[in-house]
Every structure is written in structure tokens, then in C-alpha cells.
Amino acid sequence: MQRRTFLQNTVAGAVLVTASGVGLLNPRKAQAAWPKAAFAAVKSKDSVKALFGDAEIVEGGITLKAPLQAENGAVVPLKITTSLPNVEEIAVVVEKNPFPLTSRLKVFPGSGGYFAVRVKMAKTSKVYVYVKAGDKVHVAAQEIKVTIGGCGG
Numbered sequence: 001m002q003r004r005t006f007l008q009n010t011v012a013g014a015v016l017v018t019a020s021g022v023g024l025l026n027p028r029k030a031q032a033a034w035p036k037a038a039f040a041a042v043k044s045k046d047s048v049k050a051l052f053g054d055a056e057i058v059e060g061g062i063t064l065k066a067p068l069q070a071e072n073g074a075v076v077p078l079k080i081t082t083s084l085p086n087v088e089e090i091a092v093v094v095e096k097n098p099f100p101l102t103s104r105l106k107v108f109p110g111s112g113g114y115f116a117v118r119v120k121m122a123k124t125s126k127v128y129v130y131v132k133a134g135d136k137v138h139v140a141a142q143e144i145k146v147t148i149g150g151c152g153g
Helices: 002-021 027-031 036-040 044-052
Strands: 056-059 062-065 076-082 087-094 101-106 114-119 125-133 136-146
Touching: 036 044, 036 101, 044 087, 044 101, 044 125, 062 125, 062 136, 076 087, 076 125, 076 136, 087 114, 101 114
Parallel strands: 056 136
Antiparallel strands: 062 076, 076 114, 087 101, 087 125, 125 136
16 A cells, blocks of 8 residues: 555656756746735735725725624625726725735636635724725725624624
């Protein structure tokens, strides 16, 4: 049995070395689009600034469906819908999290305006959803109460 495992690991290692040698595995390319400053920011306004710069932020055009009270802050479901044309990007920011930006999605043209995600919340907080469409950024917000052990948060 050890011989079979050794051969499998050897073949798998050879495939990985070959793939990386011909350029099929290049993690730097995948990380190039990752907005490090936005995800590393500790204030929600800094995250938004890093993502959208000085784009005009307007309310409306987004529907955020989320529970008013989440029993488990580790898994808070959010459903985001929009009928805005030319949606380019969707971002979710939880104001009182240690790192507020929880999710970011670049949207392919014509892929629709529905996004569902589960976020982790440290405590009761306001959740903001930003949708970039054209030269404007639209925002919707909702306060979500996080209970700890069902006793309040």
C-alpha cells in the first residue's frame, strides 16, 4: 500500500511541476485583481474609497433581503437584487467588523442583477451593499442584530 501511495504522490508532483513550468499555475495573475487596500481597511469608509474612489454614491436601485436578527453571526445570509443597467461590481460592507469589506464581485456584462452571499458578522451592525453601475455607485443598508447564544447581541 505504501508503494502505491508513493507512486501516486510522485506522479501528482510531476504534473504540478510541469504545469507550473509551462505557466499554467501562476498565482500572481489571479491576485492582480484583488483590491488589497480595500480588504485590509479597518474603517468602512476607507474600504469604499479604495474600491470606488471618488465616484458619486446615491441611494436606491438595490433591494437587500437580510434577516433583522441573525442567530449565528458566522453565517448571515444576504440576497441582493437590482434592476440597474450596466452593473459592473457588487460589494458588501459590514460596518462594525474588524475588516468591514466582506465580499466583492465583478459582474460580467448581461449576467443579471442577483447576488446571494453569506457573511460573517462580529456583532450587531449596519450592512451596506454597494452596486457600481456606470459612473455611479448605488447603496442600500440594513441593520442586522446578531444574537450570541440566542440571548441578544
